[in-house]
Amino acid sequence: MARDLKVGDKVYVPCSKFKELDLYPAAFYTTKVVEIKNKSIRVNLPGQVISELIGISLVHQNLGLIIVSIGDFDTEETLINPLSKSVLQYSRLLLPDDTLRHVRVRSIAELKTIWNQNHAAYSHVILIGHGSPEGIKFGVDGWVSADRINKDVIKIWGGSKKTIISLCCKTGYKSFGGAVSSYPQCSHFIGPYHSVHGAVASQFFQTFFAYHLLEGKTVVVAFKKARESVAGSTSFRLWESNQLKAGPKT
Numbered sequence: 001m002a003r004d005l006k007v008g009d010k011v012y013v014p015c016s017k018f019k020e021l022d023l024y025p026a027a028f029y030t031t032k033v034v035e036i037k038n039k040s041i042r043v044n045l046p047g048q049v050i051s052e053l054i055g056i057s058l059v060h061q062n063l064g065l066i067i068v069s070i071g072d073f074d075t076e077e078t079l080i081n082p083l084s085k086s087v088l089q090y091s092r093l094l095l096p097d098d099t100l101r102h103v104r105v106r107s108i109a110e111l112k113t114i115w116n117q118n119h120a121a122y123s124h125v126i127l128i129g130h131g132s133p134e135g136i137k138f139g140v141d142g143w144v145s146a147d148r149i150n151k152d153v154i155k156i157w158g159g160s161k162k163t164i165i166s167l168c169c170k171t172g173y174k175s176f177g178g179a180v181s182s183y184p185q186c187s188h189f190i191g192p193y194h195s196v197h198g199a200v201a202s203q204f205f206q207t208f209f210a211y212h213l214l215e216g217k218t219v220v221v222a223f224k225k226a227r228e229s230v231a232g233s234t235s236f237r238l239w240e241s242n243q244l245k246a247g248p249k250t
Contacts, residue, residue, distance in 0.1 A: 009033045012063040013043055014214055017054055020045045027094045058216030062160050064099045064122035065091055070129030071106040073139045079198050084128050086202040106139035112152050124163045131168025133175050146179040154183050166191035167201040172237035181239035188219045193235040193248055200232040220245055
């Protein structure tokens with residue numbers, strides 16, 4: 001959700017909220033703010049049209065999604081690649097191509113290199129791989145803890161805070177998900193408390209983003225609605241500043 005908007009600021013608005021954008025190929029339209037009124041704004045639309053008022057909760061200032069597939073050599077063809085393709089193809093229906101990136105890594109060094117080059121461009125991070133209460137499995141480095149990921153990768157993030165969604169099993173534990181959410185560069189962390197089937201993980205991701213981006217719901221509301229809507233997704237947890245905001249306590 002956008003904050004402290006000013007006239008002339010670049011924003012992303014959902015096409016579903018404007019009849020003028022019915023045929024637009026992406027789910028979001030990049031435009032500029034032309035008027036601010038309380039908690040609503042007007043923006044420029046195609047054909048020199050000024051929009052009706054739209055709630056600021058529906059608007060995003062920085063919108064970028066990076067999908068990180070963390071390979072383990074063993075289950076890439078049967079789990080990680082199919083899940084990554086599912087998440088990527090749905091994301092391509094939702095977001096403009098210039099706001100979306102998919103990368104494959106097998107080492108923490110590769111991830112660090114990618115982050116050094118691109119970290120400021122993304123508002124949302126999707127992690128796909130194998131997880132545990134203590135970390136994520138990299139094919140080259142083995143199990144990597146939250147502390148090491150923070151030290152080698154997260155600390156170098158710039159720009160706005162990121163929402164991190166992990167589709168890696170058991171990363172919703174406090175020891176990993178809570179720890180990652182406590183870092184200043186992370187606004188929210190979402191991850192499963194138990195093992196999760198790849199099909200459930202994909203559907204949870206899609207449902208969460210439909211509510212969060214298309215419907216303009218906050219992270220907390222979109223998370224709760226996704227858990228309620230998707231069979232088998234009740235183990236997902238939401239962390240903020242090392243505090244459990246939603247999801248099972250035990």
